[in-house]
Amino acid sequence: MSSPAAVEFRSVTKVFGRGADAHVALDDIDLRIERGEIFGVIGYSGAGKSTLVRLINALEKPTSGTVTISGTPITGVPESAVRALRRDIGMVFQQFNLFRSRTAAGNVEYPLKVAGWKRAARKARVAELLDFVGLADKARAYPDQLSGGQKQRVGIARALATSPSLLLADEATSALDPETTGEVLRLLRKINAELGVTIVVITHEMDVIRAVADRVAVLAEGRIVELAPTFDVFAAPRAASTRSFVSTVLRDRPDARELERLRDVHGGRLVTVDIDDHRGIGAALAAATAAEVRFEIVYGGVSTLQDKTFGSITLALHGPGDAVDRVVADLERKG
Numbered sequence: 001m002s003s004p005a006a007v008e009f010r011s012v013t014k015v016f017g018r019g020a021d022a023h024v025a026l027d028d029i030d031l032r033i034e035r036g037e038i039f040g041v042i043g044y045s046g047a048g049k050s051t052l053v054r055l056i057n058a059l060e061k062p063t064s065g066t067v068t069i070s071g072t073p074i075t076g077v078p079e080s081a082v083r084a085l086r087r088d089i090g091m092v093f094q095q096f097n098l099f100r101s102r103t104a105a106g107n108v109e110y111p112l113k114v115a116g117w118k119r120a121a122r123k124a125r126v127a128e129l130l131d132f133v134g135l136a137d138k139a140r141a142y143p144d145q146l147s148g149g150q151k152q153r154v155g156i157a158r159a160l161a162t163s164p165s166l167l168l169a170d171e172a173t174s175a176l177d178p179e180t181t182g183e184v185l186r187l188l189r190k191i192n193a194e195l196g197v198t199i200v201v202i203t204h205e206m207d208v209i210r211a212v213a214d215r216v217a218v219l220a221e222g223r224i225v226e227l228a229p230t231f232d233v234f235a236a237p238r239a240a241s242t243r244s245f246v247s248t249v250l251r252d253r254p255d256a257r258e259l260e261r262l263r264d265v266h267g268g269r270l271v272t273v274d275i276d277d278h279r280g281i282g283a284a285l286a287a288a289t290a291a292e293v294r295f296e297i298v299y300g301g302v303s304t305l306q307d308k309t310f311g312s313i314t315l316a317l318h319g320p321g322d323a324v325d326r327v328v329a330d331l332e333r334k335g
């Protein structure tokens, strides 16, 4: 038997309200989040992301279907059993949710107190955690004395205090600027790599998915419309909402308006070619030059995602019609 998934949803539906007021927040969700992965969930506001999180940590019950955590069902079991499972899940929030009246150390210590740790063990654990998140020197600072990124580090240290195997981050970087977001995302990757913690990252930003997620589910109106390794989703988005998320990050393809402008400025034949590790355009461009077809790179971008080359380039081609046709055919064969 394969080892149990960190999280498994089977035909999970969540309906809020009744009768005419009924609202289906999640609609027949099947999902397996494997142990040790960073799993991203992306969707627009109201798609059902937070509802999904609240079903994982059993703050909400599904209307139908079952949720299983590390092989143990959390639906239809006594509250005491759910409490034990919840101890194995850490939560990180958009607004940090720190106690303003406690220091950074005090905030991190809190879940250890609740779990009944002895004072000396607590102190040692808090020091270790603050060091891990890079805040050893801020132990005695209060939340109001910390930057947003530092507050989120405290929130993360607190979430890790009792060594959960699963960490849920619901819009954990949405209140942070891009640079601080990068730092917090690097910390999440370190937690995953060094501590082996499974992480579920909830976001409406495709940049966040790109930076950390091994796989991603795209949620739209309570349904999973796409679920695939992150690279595949970027390289070949299928659902309309996925394409629109991907285009927020990769502006490597000109849209219709941009194409029109490029046509005005450059003339010639415009061709957009996908680039990856196997499909370069060097040979086709060399052939173009030999056939006296001039080309200009007028748009595009090539970068790396999950260690793979990825992007597209738009060219304006000038020259005799049939020569340009041959170059276009050549480029199409490559990409």
Ligand SMILES: Nc1ncnc2c1ncn2[C@@H]1O[C@H](COP(=O)(O)OP(=O)(O)OP(=O)(O)O)[C@@H](O)[C@H]1O
Residues within 6 Å of the ligand: 016, 017, 023, 024, 025, 043, 044, 045, 046, 047, 048, 049, 050, 051, 052, 204
């Ligand atoms: N307790 C509740 N009672 C009634 N409706 C709810 C409740 N919680 C969520 N909903 C509804 O379910 C839908 C999904 O909400 P949810 O909070 O999961 O969305 P979200 O994807 O997290 O959105 P956001 O990006 O704005 O946080 C929304 O239409 C919301 O109004």
Ligand SMILES: [Mg+2]
Residues within 6 Å of the ligand: 049, 050, 051
């Ligand atoms: Mg939400």
